[in-house]
Amino acid sequence: MTQIALPRSSGRIDTRQLAPPPPAQGPRAHHTVRSVYAAAHVVPAAWGENVPGAPAEVDWGSTLEFRRHVWDLGLGVAEAMDTAQRNMGLDPAACRELVERSAQAAAEHSRRHGVPVRDLLVSGVNTDHLPDAPCSPAQVVHAYREQLEHVEGTGSGAVLMASRHLAACARDASDYAKVYAEVLGAAQAPVVLHWLGEAFDPRLRGYFGSTEVDEAMDTVLSIIEADVDKVAGIKMSLLDARAERALRSRLPSGVRMYTGDDHHYVDLIRGDGDQHSDALLGAFAALAPRASEALSALESGDAETYQRILGPTEALSRHVFSPPTQYYKTGVAFLAWLNGLQPAWTMVGGLHSARSLPHLARIVELADECGALSDPAAAAERWHHLLGTHGIEGPAVTGGRV
Template sequence: MNKPVLPMSSLSLKLPLADGGLEDYRLAASRSFPAKLDRTLNRVAFSAVHVVADPRADVDPWLVAAVDWDKTIAFREHVWDLGLGVAEAMDTAQRGMGLDWTTSLELITRSVRAAKARNALVFSGAGTDHLAAEDARTIDDVIRAYEEQIAAIEKVGGRIILMASRALAKLGRNANDYARVYDRVLSQVREPVIIHWLGDMFDPQLAGYWGSADLDRAMDTAVAIINANAAKVDGVKVSLLDKQREIDMRRRLDKGVKMYTGDDFSYAELIAGDSQGFSHALLGIFDAIAPAASYALSRLAAGDEAGFHDVLGPTVPLSRHIFKAPTRFYKTGVVFMAHLNGHQDHFTMVGGQESARSTLHLAELFRLADKAGLLANPELATRRMKAVLATRGIDG
């Protein structure tokens, strides 16, 4: 259960405003959540998780990813303690935006090893990103690239999330091209996979995926391919930030295929579901709100839907802010939350992506995280927020 709500906080700091001024912001009452899950959930819930950069490495961060492996795995252990699965080496880990395939495979290998040591849940992203889209000439090139990554992940004992392919988005002209790739690849996997439909708001190079810019036609193709291969598909993660499309697709899937919401705008109501079904979860925002998500899901499993919404509902404004356009820069907000909450002692990212959001964006993130009760240690978070602002010329 939650600890008692404390009296109104005496903590305050100066936060920048859009008009160029500063406000004296006083933190709200704190709220805390259990550090470990003590019950079984009735939803399968994955957190797509970030990587912790090594700020002391002598590298050019726009060119080379230097990872702090100990802190990176420690964060995954935090997520597993909360009863969530880990979706490894996905876009939240800056796959394709700072993390290449070679480093991704090392990350997957370490994560799978750590998961097996505690019988925890981890699925890992297999894509085609070692094949530059400009170097892909034929559909067979795409198939071979998928096969290579799947084989590498399965060799280290991993389960597969089949990521969308930039190369296929470039070469695939119609539904038949996509069916050819997915039918071939799915026929070879050892265990059922999660298929990831990532919208172009997350990655502009994926525009027109499934062979059409018309989302209705694209969904027809995706559903047909998934249902034709249902025995090889554990579920599908949809990241279109379109609640109704996810619901429509969920109702069309083979009964043995799960829908994993990837909607970081409407996840609370999609997970709760309706009289015709519900979505499981595979969400980047769960990285930033893992303790609250775990506790909310435990309330849902206990039949306390009001308690579920009481905890998870206030997190949605924060998520909408973190994932606001340009959505692909959401990783900056996720890592900033990890810094505020003490999971890493710096705000440095691979690829130099800590610079991808403005000071005003980070200030509003702080406000929304505080209002949702998501600052695990308000004193630490305030000190760190002040330190970041000081580097940007704001003395709080």
């Protein structure tokens, strides 16, 4: 058994015996019981100047290998979304290159396995290449259409991300309706809309024209119904299961609800017998093997096993996505590092410093509880190296204070 040290915010250091590793999973076919995308993070070049405010220097080999890992588990990848630190360290030029490289890798996987590229990859379309300054709705439309043309040109599916620029310049719901109508009119294929709540980005408060969720929901529905053939679905990330179910029940036929609720995804994906949500989740980047195993159970009609596998992961996800929620990316990258999916504990923009050591310790503990550590002994070794850089001894500690 592998023992680890867990520093607490009180200064106490507890110890824990890690569980045996979960069964290893080999490559499997693409899941079809639900349409599921893991919103993937990026791996920085450990030697890069990845300090706050600097352009991102990406370790492309490790970043693309992580995407292949997700595809091999039968999941799709949502690229260049907020999980990839968009607007929080990943600059527009790096976003553009990330989409291009991932689309090329997705095309290679598609040729080998016969899975359509758009099932493997959807990529974020935003307005983040505009200056962070006041702009007009017309400028927002032009910026959206520039990025949409680029994403569609790579062969990737598109996600129209919530725009900080639109949130700042829209006077009311009608401005949202006009902007989305023009952008959807330019789409060459159906896209996924994106409703990101202020917990993830405070600058998106009142998106779709109201701080009242039900009023904003009416605007979203009017946008979808005005050009339903151009909307494949909507990703909803409000951490509000009631609101998601309410909107889901009102969506036109053929328009999918992609849950982005990293607190309640287990029940939302399983569904209530009449309706279910598909998924576009940052949590599934951290939990891809467990998510894949649970979806396999769901495909065989075994809802009980699905619940047994995926249910315990929600405690981990809730902690990773705890306030301030926008720093959840740190937990996603931390788990990738623990599981050997990136070589160094660093993030672009220096964001690896955004969570405390006790917060990370709780991630280790919860990951162990739900089977999210693929190799517990290797994870423990990495964790204790990190503790050592903070002046904390490893598994020999049995209690006391730092």
